[in-house]
Amino acid sequence: MEIVVKINNYDDVKQFNNADAYLLSNKFVSFRYSFSFSLNQIKKITKESHLNEKKVYILINKIFTNDHLIKLEAYIQNLISIGVDGFYFCDFAVFVIAKKYNFSDKCYFYHETFLRNTYDILTYQEMGINNIICSKDMHIDDINNLPIKNKEQYGIMVFGYVSLYESKRKIISNFIKQNNLDKNLVNSTNLSIKEETRNQHYKILQQNGITSIFDNNIWCYLDYSQQLAKHINIFIFDCLFLNSEYVSKVIDLFKKSLNEKISMNELLKLDNSLSFTEGFLTKRVGIEK
Amino acid sequence: MKKVELLVPAGDLERLKIAILYGADAVFCGGKQFSLRAKANNFSLDDLKEAVIFANKHHAKVHVTVNIVPIDNDFAKLDEYLLALDNIGVHAIIVSSVYIMKRAQELNCHFEIHVSTQQSITNNLAISFLKQNLNINRVVLARELNINEIIDIKNKSSVAIETFIHGGMCSSYSGRCGLSNSMVDRDANKGGCAHSCRWVYNLYNDNKLVSNQKCIIASCDLNSVEYLPLLLKNHIDSFKIEGRMKSAHYIATVVSAYRHLIDEYYHNKELKHNVIKYYQKEIQKAENRITYSGFYNPKIKNEALLKDLNVENPTQTFIGLVIKSNDKNNYVTIEVKNNFSKNIILECFMPSGKCITTKILDMIDENDDQLEVARHPKQIIKIKIKYKLPVYTILRKKKEL
Incomplete structure (x- = not known):
């Protein structure tokens, strides 16, 4: 099992000694992150991590227009020369560029809604995209259909706040402007929206021109770790909005859960103020309620 | 010169026929399976067969749409x-699943x-990748692109390029929204979208209400009429109007306006300001939401992309559809759509685009x-009226404000 953690800051490298790999973000290629790592920082972390036999992946979850492709290619070249271990991407352009530099085997397709059935996943693999991160809404029954022989190439996010909505519309800036509010509000990581007839607060974050809305609960697949591990070899933990020390303890629990049954109570003991959901792992949603 | 295709939504057979008669070169519709917009009256295979026969007869x-994001059981x-679709002779399928x-x-x-x-395609490398691996014929571009980006993609593309020109827009990147899934257990990528983005929200910071004003996350509808000359000049292959849930009145009005604008451009090699203005006004007769040119404008001010909730402002009301032309006594048979009295001034909007106003002489x-x-x-x-009206003429009256 490879434990990948999307880290919050530079110091997290030490904090997450129990992880196998770090997922780093950069503002040119990523959104929905706690920290944008410069190329120099990525270089330094990669060097240190390799000394400690850890891997470094770069989150490239933005989609790009033609006028960004030259800069994107240069950036990818730089990352490859630095020695990073792979990219988590969702735009085919990233894969095409990586292939040009013989780096396609180290690309992980990270489309958060399209990779929820085995048919499409296998087709993408036939197209040369070998490494797949299952979508947030892939059901456990469908995960069980993933061929075990490909297990090494499959990953899934098992813990963290999950984004439900991505928009190019700057929703917070718009609200601030309409209501003459303090412009700094846009930088708050404690913003949420609440629908007038519901009680839940959904976290909302505007970053790099993209607005994301998150589920109100943390998605946690602790109860299913052993079952998932039969078909999936990469567990991803996202620290966004969460304390790194806390997530590190959660990783310990998950690792333990691979060998023995760990109840959710163990998790709640770490912080009982947080609430959790299994997302769509065990829940099918349909057309009508 | 190859003419652009005007591609129009059809929620059912009636609207499909109206779309074609009012000027669509092609229509898109969903079957009973594998299609989003589950609430549209999706077409049975028999309906699709009739649709293809009708379309072929009118050179359309x-x-x-085979565009759900499936789960394993769906296959x-x-x-x-x-x-079955192939046997019926449909001309294209619109797909997001690579397996399909x-x-x-x-x-x-x-x-x-x-x-x-x-698939939110925004660059040519992505298009080439899909072309190389799946031999696709056309890409429907992401709705987040501006006019320059669309033109650049077209200039470098090896496949046909389709772009949205009018109608509803997802506020989220298409196919990436799970609000409906999470909030009401309805799967947006299987056609169950509950339009959660159009609900009323408030913004909080640290769980404290920031303002009593509602926080708008829904998008304005798209109206790209002002960008039409540039799109036409740069030989975009297909213009798509969105709205399989829209009324026959909306379809007829919007399609007819774009049909005339496109034909005018090919005829005169330009679109004069007054012509654009005229057809913008025509569209307003049926438009029920606030529209904007969306991301087409490279210098868009973002707030214009977000709309107030469910504002409706058509200038005309759809009151009836002609289902049988004039009999020997000049009585036209119609299906009533909204209530009206005999003494109104009636506007009759015909498939040819011709529009006449008249009085109702008798009503039985x-x-x-x-x-x-x-x-x-x-x-x-x-x-009973004094003019001859063909089948599928739209009858409307000026909205009382």
Whole structure:
């Protein structure tokens, strides 16, 4: 099992000694992150991590227009020369560029809604995209259909706040402007929206021109770790909005859960103020309620 | 010169026929399986067959949306469905699943494969990748692109390029929204979108209300009329109007406006300001939401992309549809859509685009009893007027404000 953690800051490298790999973000290629790592920082972390036999992946979850492709290619070249271990991407352009530099085997397709059935996943693999991160809404029954022989190439996010909505519309800036509010509000990581007839607060974050809305609960697949591990070899933990020390303890629990049954109570003991959901792992949603 | 295709939504057979008669070169509709917009009256295979026959007769094409993001169980009857569509003779399918694209090729289906906007394609490397691996024929571009980006993609593309020009827009990147899934257990990528983005929200910071004002996350509808000359000049292959849930009145009005604008451009090699203005006004007769040119404008001010909730402002009300032309006594048979009285000034909007205003001389029900008011939607009645009206003429009246 490879434990990948999307880290919050530079110091997290030490904090997450129990992880196998770090997922780093950069503002040119990523959104929905706690920290944008410069190329120099990525270089330094990669060097240190390799000394400690850890891997470094770069989150490239933005989609790009033609006028960004030259800069994107240069950036990818730089990352490859630095020695990073792979990219988590969702735009085919990233894969095409990586292939040009013989780096396609180290690309992980990270489309958060399209990779929820085995048919499409296998087709993408036939197209040369070998490494797949299952979508947030892939059901456990469908995960069980993933061929075990490909297990090494499959990953899934098992813990963290999950984004439900991505928009190019700057929703917070718009609200601030309409209501003459303090412009700094846009930088708050404690913003949420609440629908007038519901009680839940959904976290909302505007970053790099993209607005994301998150589920109100943390998605946690602790109860299913052993079952998932039969078909999936990469567990991803996202620290966004969460304390790194806390997530590190959660990783310990998950690792333990691979060998023995760990109840959710163990998790709640770490912080009982947080609430959790299994997302769509065990829940099918349909057309009508 | 190859003319751009005007591609129009069809929620059911009636609207499909109206779309074609009012000027669509192609229509898109969903089948009973594998299609988003589950609440549209999606087409049975028999409906699709009739649709293709009607379209062929009028030199138009039928594109079928096969655009859900499936789960494993959904694939059970895929082959059967694709072969049925092929047998019917549909001209294209609109798809987001790569397995479905691949399977259609393996089954030697004759229809074209169009990549759905759900794939959020925004650059030529992505297009080349799909073309190389799946031999796709067309890409429906992401709705977040501006005019320059669209033109640049077209200039470098090896496949046909389709772009949205009018209608509803997802506020989220298409295919990437799970609000409906999470909030009401309805799967947006299988056609169950509850339009959660159009609900009323408030913004909080640290769980404290920031303002009593509602926080808008829904998008304005798109209206790209002002960008039409540039899109036409740069030979975009297909213009798509969105709205399989829209009324026949909306479809007829919007399609007719764009048909005339496109034809005017090819005829005069330009679109004069007054012509654009005229058709913008025509569109307003049926438009029920606030529209904007969306991301087409490279210098867009973002706040204009977000709309107030459910504002409706058509200038005309759709009151009836002609289902049988004038009889020997000049009575036209119509299906009532909204109530109206006999003494209104009636606007008759015909498939040719011609529009006349007239008075109703007489109004009777199916039993030939006199009517002063037509109160019941779907009721079949007859009205006497002095003009000849073809089937599918839209009858409307100026909205009372």
